Amino acid sequence: MTQTRIRHFRKLRGMTQSELARRVGTTAATVSRLETSGMTVSMDWLAKFAAVLDVRVADLISAPPRTASIPCIGQIGRDGHFENVVPAGDETLTLEAPARDPVAMRIRANVGLYCAGDVVIADRLPPEHVTRALGRDCIVEIDGEESGFGRFISSVDGTFFLVPPQSGAQARTLPRHGRVAPVVMLIRHL
Structure with a gap:
């Protein structure tokens, strides 16, 4: 059991x-x-x-996903100087997606501010909260159509658009029935 x-x-x-x-x-x-x-x-x-x-x-x-607690040993200042001082509450770093309904996507090629190999974690929003994603980079899932990634914006008449992260790319008009998930976390392996 x-x-x-x-x-x-x-x-x-x-x-x-x-x-x-x-x-x-x-x-x-x-x-x-x-x-x-x-x-x-x-x-x-x-x-x-x-x-x-x-x-x-x-x-x-299945078992709930495990979170990894990593000890925080200090801070690095602007000049690269290491300070062995840990602010209260920052003694450990817990890797856990700050999302209610998380989804992930791996970036395949350098595009905009994103690098090949990056993983973005996004939070799927309920349809009634879609406006919370405006002005943010989002994963947009559209049933029966090609989904996409980019900046989620709207026009004065309430039409939604997705602007890809690469400069010069064409914005796409989005149907109202897509699932929108704003990016809440970036994981970059160096």
């Missing part, structure tokens, strides 16, 4: 147990038991929860 991650994803989606229960076709009490008890859950149930929570079945039963 394994504890599921149903609660984790339900909370990330901002859903109550009652709302999830209604969408899955069960009771809030059943959702509560499945979230908190080490029960065996059938694949049928897991598939229903995965569909509603927009995750893979494996995400509901």
Whole structure:
């Protein structure tokens, strides 16, 4: 018996147990038991929860991702001088994506400020919060069409555009049904 991650994803989606229960076709009490008890859950149930929570079945039963805590040993000033002083609260650096619904993308070639090999972590926004992404670099996923990456902007009439990061590139008009994920973290291997 394994504890599921149903609660984790339900909370990330901002859903109550009652709302999830209604969408899955069960009771809030059943959702509560499945979230908190080490029960065996059938694949049928897991598939229903995965569909509603927009995750893979494996995400509901796998262990949560581990975060890496790395000791911080000091600071480097403008002149490159190392100071063996660690500000309070910065004793360790925890590598964890600051995102509610993270997605990642690897940069294949140098483009704009991004270098080949960089990994960008973005946070998929719910459709009602898409305007929070304006003016930011974003991954835009469009069902049935080519997705893209670039600066997410809008016009006075409310049309959304995606401006690729390379200079001179043509902006693309975006349909309203795409998923927008602003970049929240850059990982660069040196």
